Amino acid sequence: MQVKDRVWVVTGAGSGMGRELVLALLERGARVAAVDRAPAARAETTSFAGAPGERLSCHVVDITDAAAVAALPDEVVAAHGAVDGLINNAGIIQPFVPVTELTDDDIRRVLDVNLMGTLAMCRAFLPVLLERPEAHLANVASMGGFFPFPGQTVYGASKAAVKLLTEGLYAELLDTDVRVTVIFPGAVDTEITANSGVQVREGTPEEKAKAERMMTSAPDAARIMIDGIERNRLHVHVGRDAQLMSLLIKVAPRPAIRLVKKLMERQMGSPAAEEGVSPAGR
Template sequence: MKVTNKVIVVTGAGSGMGRELSIQLVQKGAKVALVDIQEEGLQETASLAGKDQVSLHVVNITDRDTVNQLPAEVIASHGAVDGIINNAGIIQPFVDVKDLDYAVIEQVMNVNFYGTLYMVKAFLPELLKRPEAHIANVSSMGGFIPFPGQTFYSASKAAVKILTEGLYSELKGTTVGVTVIHPGAVNTNIMKNSDVQSPGSATAAEAGSKILSAEKAAAIMIDGIERNKYRVLVGKDATMLDYLYRFNPKMAVDLIVKKMKKM
């Protein structure tokens, strides 16, 4: 689905990857509904993207009732909705399963998985009415290979992966395309937004890899959506680990553990 003249909803639009996605979508001629829990960040994104081309929606995506009201708000602002990019997400503290509080586990799952699910369920009836539409869900390379100390983050992103692939299978033959996106290490402020301190000098997802700029990552994502790709790997690290994990899952996990121990 070409994004020109389309109305796209982007979650997590107040900073980082969501901001860059929003800016580039507007540059390509789309109108964007900016969704984030922080109004200040939305205002900044709107200033950068172009206020005439966007609408601002302060939403906690873990609140199902609020999310259910969002499609009507977007349609009131833009007249229609043609696509959603479920980008919002948080990581967990770098803590092993045995030591991580249930409240933190639930928050990670609520934002990363249930937030994505609520958005899909809320918008899908409207998307099915459009001549063409698209759902893009941002998983992670942590969604297909685990990182020590980020087990529940990986589990939540694996759930997003399977949810998205299931949607693809269910929506074949309809006007709604579906793409799952697996970014590797990207230069965003997800750690700050998640209130997480890095172990040593790098995050788990950054270990041993060259960090991709948010600008380049967003361009890859949008290209994948426009080409209606089933799956998008963002960054050389994600591509390499995907290949290695398919070839030998245990070897791939052992490599990650080894790199993490050097941090």
Template sequence: MEVKNKVVVVTGGANGVGRELVLTLLSKGAKVAAVDIDEIGLRETFTISGKNQKMSIHITDIAELEQVEALLQDVLVEHGQIDVLINNAGIIQPFLNVDEIGKEKIDQIINVNLHGTLNMVRVFLPELKKRPEAHLTNISSMGGFFPVPGQSIYGASKAAVKLLTEGLYAEMAGTNMGVSVVIPGGIATNIMKNSDLGINVEDVNVKTTKFLLTPKEAARLIISSVEKNKFRMFIGKDAKLMNVLYKVSPKLAIKLIGKVLRVN
């Protein structure tokens, strides 16, 4: 699919990879509905875009179904159609074991990462299916296919997104709908800060950050999942390596990631 002149809805558009998705799509001639709960961040994205009139901003909590239903109508009023949905919004958890993390935080992670993605899919899918050509991309995580110590709840939510997307791919086979799941490794964003962990990407070990994807490169690869109609895409050297290693020896992969986390 060529994204030029297509209407693309991007969640998490206020910062990080979501912001780069919005900016890159605009540079390719797409019309973009940028969605986030962070109004200030969305307006910053709009300003950075040069106040591009092909971009609209929509302050929405995707975990709330009624807000997502209202969002659909707002996007249709603004753009008249919806061709692509990229579910990028998500939060991680504090690095705590399962028995140490509070229920309120667990609910927040599940509500945003899983229910938020599911709300967007269920509400927007009927409109996407009306288009002669449409695409849906969900962002899972490297933590969604193998366990990261201290991120078990986050990993469970992203594993659910992975399987949900693969199920959608099966359900949409033979239709006008392309479906992709993107599985990133580490990305140099402030998701840790924005998820109330009190950590900036600058605080992470320099030896680690040099192996992280930049948000701009991650956005480029995610958009290519739409353009090339990819079923599944691992992005980042770490995600690709751990995918291979986990298939060969799950125990070794778990020990390795534990060692890396202890070092950093």
């Protein structure tokens, strides 16, 4: 489905890939309802977008708040007259520790945002999307949703659930006018670590430069995602790392997992996310 002249809802729109998705959609002639829990982040996105007038509306909503999510479709329709597409981009990572070292609150927060928040948005907006002559639902999973990364196991489990949730929706909606896409970003140069409240060691300038070379830029990630949506692709892999890991986990899963584990062990003391091998680049 072409994005031009359609109304798109984007969650996690205040920073990173979400902000770039908003800007790219506006550039392609879409109308956008930008959703973020942080008013300051929302204001920054509006500032970056310039003055798009009525084509951009901003909504302060925490996607873990069931009541706020349930009210959001009516707010977007009031602002734009319809909803044609939804991109569930909001997500957080976990602290870089084994499962046994996570607190109950750590686990619940990751699952609430990544899985339950995404599910709530799907359930809230699908009735509206089903009324349109053509519509699209896209959920952002992760490379970590199909490839295991030590220290991000619960994050990966939440994104694996998003993968299967989206594929299940694809099957359920085959006979409707709603197309469905699940997106698997690899390491993307964003601020997801800080936005998730996760503490990591500051890398050296050399480490940071290496990480940036290995990551997909947020603008490039947004472009790849929207191109995939416009082509109605079921699976969209963002970055060469995501494409490679998708192949390796199928043809040589055990050697691939051992290799990544060794690479991450060598980097103990330098968080994997800073070295470009983390699934949590968003």
